[in-house]
Amino acid sequence: MGAATPVVELKQITKRFPGIVANDAISLQLRKGEIHALLGENGAGKSTLMNIVFGLYQPDEGSIEVNGKPVIIDSPNRAIDLGIGMVHQHFKLVQPFTVTENIILGSEPTKGLNINYKKAAAEVQRLSEQYGLKVNPHAKIHDISVGMQQRVEIVKTLYRGADILIFDEPTAVLTPQEIKELMIIMKKLVAEGKSIILITHKLKEIMEISDTVTIIRRGKVIDSVKTSETNPNELAEKMVGRNVTFKVDKKPATPGANVLEVSKLTAKNKEGISVLNQLNLNVRAGEIVGIAGVDGNGQSELIEALTGLRKVESGSILLEGKELSNHSPRHISESGVAHIPEDRHKHGLVLDFSVSENIVLESYYKAPYTRKGFLNFDAIKQQAKRLVEAFDVRTPSIETKARSLSGGNQQKVIIAREVDKNPELLIAAQPTRGLDVGAIEFVQKQLIAQRDQGKAVLLISFELDEIINVSDRIAVIYEGQIVGEVLPEETNDRELGLMMAGSTQKRGTAHE
Amino acid sequence: GCGSKPKEETNAGGDKGGTPTEEKSDLKIGMVTDVGGVNDKSFNQSAWEALQATETETGTAVKYLQSKSDEEYIPNLNEFVKGGYDLTWGIGFQLADAIKTVAEQNPDAKLAIIDSVVDAPNVKSVTFAEEEGSYLVGVVAGLTTKSNKIGFVGGMESPLIKKFEVGFREGVKAVNPDAQFISNYTGAFDKPDLGKAAAATLYNEGVDIIFHASGATGNGVFNEASARKKQGQDVWVIGVDKDQSLEFGDEITLTSMIKKVDEAVKRVNKEVVDGTFAGGSENLTLKENGVGIADTSTANVSADTLAKVEEYKEKIISGEIKVPTE
Amino acid sequence: MNNVLKWFTRDSFILPVVAIIMGLILGGVVMLIGGYNPIEAYGALFTKVFGDMYNFGEAVREMTPLIMTGLAFAFASRAGLFNIGGEGQFLVGMTAATFVGVKFAGLPIYLHAPLALIAGALFGGLWAAIAGYLKAARGVNEVISSIMLNWIGLYLANLIVRQFLLLKGENRSVDISESASISLTWLSELMGNSRVHMGTLIALVMAVLFYIYMWKTKQGYEIRAVGYNPNAAEYAGMHVNRNIVKAMFISGMLAGLGGAFQVLGVFQYQTVMSGSPGTGFDGIAVALIGLNHPFGVLLGAVLFGTLTYGSAGMSFAADVPPEIIRIVIGSIIFFIAAQGIVRWILKPFYSKRKKEKVL
Amino acid sequence: MDLLTIGQIINTTLVFATALIFASLGGIFSEKSGVTNLGLEGFMVFGAFAAGIGAHYAQEAGMGGTTSAWMGVLLAIVLGVMVSLIHAVASITFKADQIISGIVINFLAAGSTLYLVKLLFEGSGDSPLVQGFSKFDVPLLKDIPLLGEAFFKNVYPTTYLAILFVFLTYYIMFKTPFGLRLRSVGEHPSAADTVGVKVLRYRYIGVMISGALAAIGGAAITLTTTGTFSHNTVSGQGYIAIAAMIFGKWNPIGAFGAAVFFGFSQAIRNYVQLFEWSQSIPQEIIFMLPYLLTIIVLVAAVGRSSAPSALGEAYDPGKR
Numbered sequence A: 001m002g003a004a005t006p007v008v009e010l011k012q013i014t015k016r017f018p019g020i021v022a023n024d025a026i027s028l029q030l031r032k033g034e035i036h037a038l039l040g041e042n043g044a045g046k047s048t049l050m051n052i053v054f055g056l057y058q059p060d061e062g063s064i065e066v067n068g069k070p071v072i073i074d075s076p077n078r079a080i081d082l083g084i085g086m087v088h089q090h091f092k093l094v095q096p097f098t099v100t101e102n103i104i105l106g107s108e109p110t111k112g113l114n115i116n117y118k119k120a121a122a123e124v125q126r127l128s129e130q131y132g133l134k135v136n137p138h139a140k141i142h143d144i145s146v147g148m149q150q151r152v153e154i155v156k157t158l159y160r161g162a163d164i165l166i167f168d169e170p171t172a173v174l175t176p177q178e179i180k181e182l183m184i185i186m187k188k189l190v191a192e193g194k195s196i197i198l199i200t201h202k203l204k205e206i207m208e209i210s211d212t213v214t215i216i217r218r219g220k221v222i223d224s225v226k227t228s229e230t231n232p233n234e235l236a237e238k239m240v241g242r243n244v245t246f247k248v249d250k251k252p253a254t255p256g257a258n259v260l261e262v263s264k265l266t267a268k269n270k271e272g273i274s275v276l277n278q279l280n281l282n283v284r285a286g287e288i289v290g291i292a293g294v295d296g297n298g299q300s301e302l303i304e305a306l307t308g309l310r311k312v313e314s315g316s317i318l319l320e321g322k323e324l325s326n327h328s329p330r331h332i333s334e335s336g337v338a339h340i341p342e343d344r345h346k347h348g349l350v351l352d353f354s355v356s357e358n359i360v361l362e363s364y365y366k367a368p369y370t371r372k373g374f375l376n377f378d379a380i381k382q383q384a385k386r387l388v389e390a391f392d393v394r395t396p397s398i399e400t401k402a403r404s405l406s407g408g409n410q411q412k413v414i415i416a417r418e419v420d421k422n423p424e425l426l427i428a429a430q431p432t433r434g435l436d437v438g439a440i441e442f443v444q445k446q447l448i449a450q451r452d453q454g455k456a457v458l459l460i461s462f463e464l465d466e467i468i469n470v471s472d473r474i475a476v477i478y479e480g481q482i483v484g485e486v487l488p489e490e491t492n493d494r495e496l497g498l499m500m501a502g503s504t505q506k507r508g509t510a511h512e
Numbered sequence B: 001g002c003g004s005k006p007k008e009e010t011n012a013g014g015d016k017g018g019t020p021t022e023e024k025s026d027l028k029i030g031m032v033t034d035v036g037g038v039n040d041k042s043f044n045q046s047a048w049e050a051l052q053a054t055e056t057e058t059g060t061a062v063k064y065l066q067s068k069s070d071e072e073y074i075p076n077l078n079e080f081v082k083g084g085y086d087l088t089w090g091i092g093f094q095l096a097d098a099i100k101t102v103a104e105q106n107p108d109a110k111l112a113i114i115d116s117v118v119d120a121p122n123v124k125s126v127t128f129a130e131e132e133g134s135y136l137v138g139v140v141a142g143l144t145t146k147s148n149k150i151g152f153v154g155g156m157e158s159p160l161i162k163k164f165e166v167g168f169r170e171g172v173k174a175v176n177p178d179a180q181f182i183s184n185y186t187g188a189f190d191k192p193d194l195g196k197a198a199a200a201t202l203y204n205e206g207v208d209i210i211f212h213a214s215g216a217t218g219n220g221v222f223n224e225a226s227a228r229k230k231q232g233q234d235v236w237v238i239g240v241d242k243d244q245s246l247e248f249g250d251e252i253t254l255t256s257m258i259k260k261v262d263e264a265v266k267r268v269n270k271e272v273v274d275g276t277f278a279g280g281s282e283n284l285t286l287k288e289n290g291v292g293i294a295d296t297s298t299a300n301v302s303a304d305t306l307a308k309v310e311e312y313k314e315k316i317i318s319g320e321i322k323v324p325t326e
Numbered sequence C: 001m002n003n004v005l006k007w008f009t010r011d012s013f014i015l016p017v018v019a020i021i022m023g024l025i026l027g028g029v030v031m032l033i034g035g036y037n038p039i040e041a042y043g044a045l046f047t048k049v050f051g052d053m054y055n056f057g058e059a060v061r062e063m064t065p066l067i068m069t070g071l072a073f074a075f076a077s078r079a080g081l082f083n084i085g086g087e088g089q090f091l092v093g094m095t096a097a098t099f100v101g102v103k104f105a106g107l108p109i110y111l112h113a114p115l116a117l118i119a120g121a122l123f124g125g126l127w128a129a130i131a132g133y134l135k136a137a138r139g140v141n142e143v144i145s146s147i148m149l150n151w152i153g154l155y156l157a158n159l160i161v162r163q164f165l166l167l168k169g170e171n172r173s174v175d176i177s178e179s180a181s182i183s184l185t186w187l188s189e190l191m192g193n194s195r196v197h198m199g200t201l202i203a204l205v206m207a208v209l210f211y212i213y214m215w216k217t218k219q220g221y222e223i224r225a226v227g228y229n230p231n232a233a234e235y236a237g238m239h240v241n242r243n244i245v246k247a248m249f250i251s252g253m254l255a256g257l258g259g260a261f262q263v264l265g266v267f268q269y270q271t272v273m274s275g276s277p278g279t280g281f282d283g284i285a286v287a288l289i290g291l292n293h294p295f296g297v298l299l300g301a302v303l304f305g306t307l308t309y310g311s312a313g314m315s316f317a318a319d320v321p322p323e324i325i326r327i328v329i330g331s332i333i334f335f336i337a338a339q340g341i342v343r344w345i346l347k348p349f350y351s352k353r354k355k356e357k358v359l
Numbered sequence D: 001m002d003l004l005t006i007g008q009i010i011n012t013t014l015v016f017a018t019a020l021i022f023a024s025l026g027g028i029f030s031e032k033s034g035v036t037n038l039g040l041e042g043f044m045v046f047g048a049f050a051a052g053i054g055a056h057y058a059q060e061a062g063m064g065g066t067t068s069a070w071m072g073v074l075l076a077i078v079l080g081v082m083v084s085l086i087h088a089v090a091s092i093t094f095k096a097d098q099i100i101s102g103i104v105i106n107f108l109a110a111g112s113t114l115y116l117v118k119l120l121f122e123g124s125g126d127s128p129l130v131q132g133f134s135k136f137d138v139p140l141l142k143d144i145p146l147l148g149e150a151f152f153k154n155v156y157p158t159t160y161l162a163i164l165f166v167f168l169t170y171y172i173m174f175k176t177p178f179g180l181r182l183r184s185v186g187e188h189p190s191a192a193d194t195v196g197v198k199v200l201r202y203r204y205i206g207v208m209i210s211g212a213l214a215a216i217g218g219a220a221i222t223l224t225t226t227g228t229f230s231h232n233t234v235s236g237q238g239y240i241a242i243a244a245m246i247f248g249k250w251n252p253i254g255a256f257g258a259a260v261f262f263g264f265s266q267a268i269r270n271y272v273q274l275f276e277w278s279q280s281i282p283q284e285i286i287f288m289l290p291y292l293l294t295i296i297v298l299v300a301a302v303g304r305s306s307a308p309s310a311l312g313e314a315y316d317p318g319k320r
């Protein structure tokens, strides 16, 4: 198949946004039946390029050929007609709709004037069986797991007859188990003759599944290589332009006294169902405890309970011996708890505030930022300048709105703010989600630096690698309880994966 | 198409100069309406028609200003007063305080008001004995009703509207003491939907004649009556202020209680033209023909009843009957 | 100085100005279609407002409550709340001021007037706080509850006037006592008896206080954070619900104060009203013209007040129906909101400016 | 209270509710597509105006009462759609703040309808009286106890039409491809966009239907209640319709229920006055009743807000 015309060929694509060239004369060939990985730092221009292929943006220069024929893709409709489907980084699913409704939207089978739901559901069923994509046609999106949502996205493209699939960071939000399933699905898809473009920041995945890798930096193609002829170190270097160490080097931990002691913690979720059941956990000074677990086992609720955002039904949370449960977020924050939230847009930042306003989001009311009820702008600016510099936040100015920063830099603002609180306990939830390897390295170093200063760090992450590399001790959460603790040196993906599936629990039934 | 319409019609005909009159006067008379405006089919309109009549008859320049809110009464009055108008009318009791203020600030200006008494030497106040007119239509209702249930729909409860209600009720009682009397207030003068609902409620209760004193809210009363009439129900409305049968038709308008605002305004205008204007107040009653029942009543009201009305009218004029006001 | 210059060339200045001009032009076109002379009409409008001291004073009187209801709407907006209840808060404030003005006769002037003003502000604030509280505690959408509170406020005002304050035989309250009045008699006499009052000054002060509070204080920072992102505000330890109630309260205070001005400064009594005066709703338009910024609100109120007050002159001198002013105001807001249209029209000028900047 | 009275109250309730039903359904079409519609009041005013002059000129042209009333409705629809385009262009194409754009509609409505009435009818503040729709009885059904009195006696065609539209709206929203797409555009426009649903087009359609329905609501007031159009024909009912829509959680059946509730609380304020005991309470308290009742019900019966997620946001494909 080597000599065959590429299914998609991009020629000299250039796309400019105000003040930036997102894609600078990018050329790329996707061959039939291959998985073509696209690699690049945050803001390198990957999503932009794919949005162009999918008709969401128009290129300023350059041309696109599909199956050898020049085409103009001026709308997603046109892309769909050409057999192109895209699974977006942020899912494009209508929450209150059912799986079937989401899939058929835009090309609904009808009976008379009505939507033929029967036929639609049958078709969804058929597709999901054919490709091994387990989805429940009648479930509502807001009731299903992230993994299933992604499978819905895939079925959506298949339903429209896509032969060319684009995946934009599909694994960023998945659990290890789900990632594994996705890999199998992708392989199945190429086996059926589909071609795939895969964007991911995870070199491991690229090495495992792709045939070709194209590396983009600052909107330009740096190189395009066969996966079999390269290695992760080389890829990382090409991407960032410098050497990246993957193994986070850290000194052995010297844990001190208990900082956080959680005992018999019980809490309910929004729907009033108990999601934390008598959970016990402790974190000592000078150690990083990683919480491993499949999404939805009570991680979010645990963080919320610890930070005062959720009511605790029973049990206690002691910080250096002082009870914190059911205290206000402010009280908890002042007692020495810092928190890098899971969802940086929802909780971490006020996107319409400037960088400097966001920097003081939790300390604005204290001296020197407030004096006699009035904000002290000099002090705020000084602080913002200091942190922007110290944490290398790339922003045009401290008066820039947080909204216009890149994801990585937004995360840096939050980390700067939280770390600078000099807390006793730092809770970091998914701190590297969606970040490129360079940014990840930075974040992880910050966590370790905190530990080295004798702080207690609680890390919640779905990335097993991160958990294993960064933590000093790993606690596995399953159905609202800590079901086991292991040391990173003494464990591996497999064992953790099994524990996360509840296999060490007597009553837990491993789902497979 | 609409551009061709002469603009004089939208407002004062002050510079129309159309009608040739011998004694061309260079007097100017202005009036300020309440928020109702000059096409309210009620006293503002009557007053404005009277001003126009004065213009035709004497060549006096006339003009009006419509108020958009309560705050505007004073500046609107001042527009005329400071513009050297020889007489400035305030139409409606709502302008009473404004007239008083302006009159005191401009002792040389001449002002006049309808429906309220303003105590100032340069203000002419014209009020009407609504209770007497209402009494007469009450007599009509009392004698005409078949269901022996009679209704009243009021706008906002106020001393003025009470005069209508009480007079009407007394009239009914005088000729038909057994008749049941139900009144319903809508709380607004500009909500036909509320008027319609009030009328529906009363008609459902078995009322067959409704007298309304509720301004544009009354449109809803007429509407409900007309819908029922078409359905074959035998219901009536008694109009207010003007002869409302002219607008709503005599299929549903039994009669109307008339306030001769136009006559009164014309008379005061004439005093200004003649130079006999003097402040003070006059209450126009049946005797002065200031209130009464519509001439078109003959269409629906029996001659016997009209004779009775005439009888009571005489009694009131002679003072034999004193109609209460509250 | 340089700052001032920059201000005038900023989009946030140029776009509204162009929008105003376009709104006036559109209104002119509508007049032409109706067979009226727009030049004459606008001439009459501006002569009415700026032609003599009396009318100028009255125009200022017209603008004052608009400033207050405009500030009220803008304030709540900054907290992410849609306070459509300015109307009711205005009425309740008015009534509270009347009550104090009438019933507390005998107080010395330096106590009585301030007390009446405070009562107006306080009760206006409480009225709005009901909607705030229902939202915070029960999740009731503030738009519905404020619409309902507008009606309830109207009837409550009438109820209080009729039950406790009625001037016998009339449809209004007795006059407030002299000591509660905020009329500026000396200035009024200078300006041909126009009803200028202290409220205008207070309104200006309020705009400045609004600005300082919202952008210079800790509490303002909180309110803005809650307005933009309540989740992040909660995460950062702010009391979201308390801020919602507080923002509504302050918003209502501003509207209520506006109502108090009308009684204490303009009328000296309160009538039984058949419908609400509409100042609260007009305040929404004023705030929108002013882009929800206190100083913008001042300009918006000047514009709105000039147009509405001047429209009487327009209809008097040029025979143009005053309704047309609503079309003009609507168009101005339209062009301010749909800046895209203005930008599109300004395109040729813009590209030129850009080039100049590069040079 | 006897059955007859209850039936009559229901009947009055429905007359009151008719305009609200139309307008709140209109609101649903617009808001389900993601466009906030504070302009319902304005659309109703335009509709009431169009109905007034449409029916008048049709009558002048010699058409009968009912025919001319339908002509009025037709003109209302046309004008409603035309005016809704102003809201659509501003808020969809030019991404203006949707709330502001809606308020603009209200301003334009207040100004231009009255201006036009004055131009057309020699300075008069209201349009000439028209016959409008007549009440009718449904044979046989009208004799059913209670139900007959409530639903089949003294009814206006517009009331039936309104109820028909409730079900039609429900059907369109939840059973047809059009409804699915319209809702998707209001929930997650970029999701709709990426499957080829033309976001802007559906929003335009949503707003236009909204304009048409709200205008029919306004027309219903002119043609059944007032007989003429003047500045206070609609007087705030558009805002009540918005409340009904929110109250009904953007669901046509819910909005219908809420509109009937508002109609009912208006209707009983007249009935209450029939009772002797009501004489001793100040009238204002009775007038407050509907609104107080609404707040009480709201407080008692709140739940999760079910506003469309993308409501009020202009769709910008470039924004994330």
Ligand SMILES: Nc1ncnc2c1ncn2[C@@H]1O[C@H](COP(=O)(O)OP(=O)(O)OP(=O)(O)O)[C@@H](O)[C@H]1O
Binding pocket: A017, A018, A020, A021, A022, A040, A041, A042, A043, A044, A045, A046, A047, A048, A049, A406, A407, A434, A436, D318, D319
């Ligand atoms: N709609 C837009 N308007 C302006 N600038 C944009 C827009 N979309 C992207 N950019 C800019 O273009 C550049 C490339 O963005 P793009 O989303 O393609 O990055 P990416 O490679 O997908 O990054 P990530 O790894 O974080 O997903 C960035 O600098 C970004 O700020």
Ligand SMILES: Nc1ncnc2c1ncn2[C@@H]1O[C@H](COP(=O)(O)OP(=O)(O)OP(=O)(O)O)[C@@H](O)[C@H]1O
Binding pocket: A042, A043, A047, A089, A403, A404, A405, A406, A407, A408, A433, A434, D318, D319, D320
């Ligand atoms: N309208 C826009 N204007 C400016 N920059 C934009 C715009 N839309 C996106 N961007 C930028 O494009 C880049 C990539 O966007 P993308 O949606 O891929 O998010 P991201 O940076 O990967 O962050 P995350 O994954 O956490 O959402 C970011 O730098 C973002 O700030």
Ligand SMILES: [Mg+2]
Binding pocket: A046, A047, A048, A089, A168
């Ligand atoms: Mg991306």
Ligand SMILES: [Mg+2]
Binding pocket: A042, A089, A169, A407, A434, A435
């Ligand atoms: Mg990303």
